[in-house]
Amino acid sequence: MKDTAILLEHVSKSYRLSHQPYSSLKGILLSMFRYRRRIEVHQALNDVSLTIRHGETVGLIGVNGSGKSTLLAIIARVIRPNAGRIEVNGRVAPLLQLGVGFHPDLTGLENVYFNGIILGLTRQQIAERLPSIVRFAELEEFIDTPVRAYSSGMVLRLGFAVAVHTDPEIILMDEVLAVGDEAFQHKCLRKIQEFQHEGRTILLVSHDMNQVRQVATRTVWLHQGRVMADGAPEEVVTQYLAFTEEMERRAI
Amino acid sequence: MWNELRELYRYRELLWTLVLRELRVRYKNSYLGFFWSLIVPLVTVAVLTIVFKRVMGMVIPNYSAYVLAAFLPWMYFQTALLDSSQSVLAQIQLVKKVYFPREVLPLAAVLANLIHFVLALLVFFVYLLGYVGAPLLPSVVLLPVLVFFQTLLIAGLSLIISCLNVFYEDTKYIVSIGLQLMFYLVPVIYFSEQVYHAQLASPEWQRWIYLVYHLNPIAMLMTAYRKILLPPITVQQIGAVQKQTFASLPMDWGLLAVACGVSVLIFVLGYAFFNKRKWDFAEQP
Numbered sequence: 393m394k395d396t397a398i399l400l401e402h403v404s405k406s407y408r409l410s411h412q413p414y415s416s417l418k419g420i421l422l423s424m425f426r427y428r429r430r431i432e433v434h435q436a437l438n439d440v441s442l443t444i445r446h447g448e449t450v451g452l453i454g455v456n457g458s459g460k461s462t463l464l465a466i467i468a469r470v471i472r473p474n475a476g477r478i479e480v481n482g483r484v485a486p487l488l489q490l491g492v493g494f495h496p497d498l499t500g501l502e503n504v505y506f507n508g509i510i511l512g513l514t515r516q517q518i519a520e521r522l523p524s525i526v527r528f529a530e531l532e533e534f535i536d537t538p539v540r541a542y543s544s545g546m547v548l549r550l551g552f553a554v555a556v557h558t559d560p561e562i563i564l565m566d567e568v569l570a571v572g573d574e575a576f577q578h579k580c581l582r583k584i585q586e587f588q589h590e591g592r593t594i595l596l597v598s599h600d601m602n603q604v605r606q607v608a609t610r611t612v613w614l615h616q617g618r619v620m621a622d623g624a625p626e627e628v629v630t631q632y633l634a635f636t637e638e639m640e641r642r643a644i
Numbered sequence: 645m646w647n648e649l650r651e652l653y654r655y656r657e658l659l660w661t662l663v664l665r666e667l668r669v670r671y672k673n674s675y676l677g678f679f680w681s682l683i684v685p686l687v688t689v690a691v692l693t694i695v696f697k698r699v700m701g702m703v704i705p706n707y708s709a710y711v712l713a714a715f716l717p718w719m720y721f722q723t724a725l726l727d728s729s730q731s732v733l734a735q736i737q738l739v740k741k742v743y744f745p746r747e748v749l750p751l752a753a754v755l756a757n758l759i760h761f762v763l764a765l766l767v768f769f770v771y772l773l774g775y776v777g778a779p780l781l782p783s784v785v786l787l788p789v790l791v792f793f794q795t796l797l798i799a800g801l802s803l804i805i806s807c808l809n810v811f812y813e814d815t816k817y818i819v820s821i822g823l824q825l826m827f828y829l830v831p832v833i834y835f836s837e838q839v840y841h842a843q844l845a846s847p848e849w850q851r852w853i854y855l856v857y858h859l860n861p862i863a864m865l866m867t868a869y870r871k872i873l874l875p876p877i878t879v880q881q882i883g884a885v886q887k888q889t890f891a892s893l894p895m896d897w898g899l900l901a902v903a904c905g906v907s908v909l910i911f912v913l914g915y916a917f918f919n920k921r922k923w924d925f926a927e928q929p
Contacts, residue, residue, distance in 0.1 A: 407927055465926060468741065468742065468743055469743040470740060470741060470742065470743055470926045471923070471926050471927060472923045484743070486741050486742055488738075488742070489741070492737045493737075493738050493741075493742070497669050497673065498665065498668065498672075502665070505661065506665055509657055510658055510661075510738065510742055511742065514657060
């Protein structure tokens, strides 16, 4: 396998933001009578170049709207950049947010199959990994119950269990750990450490600086779609915190 | 296009899983389950039969069989389009996070309805042979051909509708109104022979009206379903003024070929349109 897991070269992405979104016929009709259409182009990513090697755990930090989620979406091939080149070597598994991809009327088991297949497993592979998935999610008694009856923690555990069993080379986590309880967060952190030992690549978007310091081997700070700093977590987090403090002081 | 189809083939297991999920979810919380798919057309056809025989004065032996032969394909067309119009939008959270060929969403809605349609057709045959006692025509072998081209037509329209509905949610309302109007422009409650003998039309126009009417592929397909499944029939309508008789017309193979060609074209264009826009779905706020 190549040494590089993810390669981004001069990647840019802009969204067209209209203040009067044309998501309805009424919107279109109304806009015809307006003097000027107010369409703004929001530059979500601006000439971002990054090389991430296999086995790295990269923490992505930055204020809201800095382009972290867009970056993950581009790596997950969900969004196509306007400019630049992107290369991803290895299977990517995004960790889904609470409840995404789950159907409330179906049982836990049926949802495991659906989730597994959408993340790229075959039925056969899911059947083989099923006992392990159920054990990890601690849902042995409830696996044949409709997900509607689950608590949010149970849904979260099941989603995480499926994702970590897809055997991905690259794992994308967008604030997914923020929701679980203490015990679940510990379990996830242990799993992340296990992945790190196995040499998998992890991209972690987080606002929890302690978590970033704890698990990341490298941290990238994005601001207004640009890479502000890239390096050791301790240094980058310190720079970032100094920056946000400065911002707060100016706001007051 | 070929690359997209190859990628779709790679994800066939996902497509199939989605189809099964649709089938499972639809009647999950109802006692009668799949039977609802049969009860709806049967009740509708029963009501139509009573109204058209008793009130409108249509004199046709086994009218209900003729209505059913066109109503089942119509139900397939209608429910598949309505289901698929919401298919991408309903899964937008997933679309924003996970890579997969987006067309699996509308196509799964179409295929789930195809399965319902095939099951309903089996019940139709039981009804035909058991209750009506009509003999099976040799032309029944053409049934899979009609189902195939109808499915292509529906799939093409579904791809366009589901895509547009992501950007403009008015689409689903327009589709729903369009389907209601379309119901009167296809031969379900009446016969294409009556179109040929349309009131007000002078004889030289009859052929043209019939032709234009059947340029609508779904109308032609439904005329074709009737003609291959059931024996030709003479329609008599006892009106207020006079009694009218409409002799059966033979199948127009040329028009059927046009309908099949249009269906293929709509599929190709619909898929091309969907592919052009499908990577913008995740950017919708």
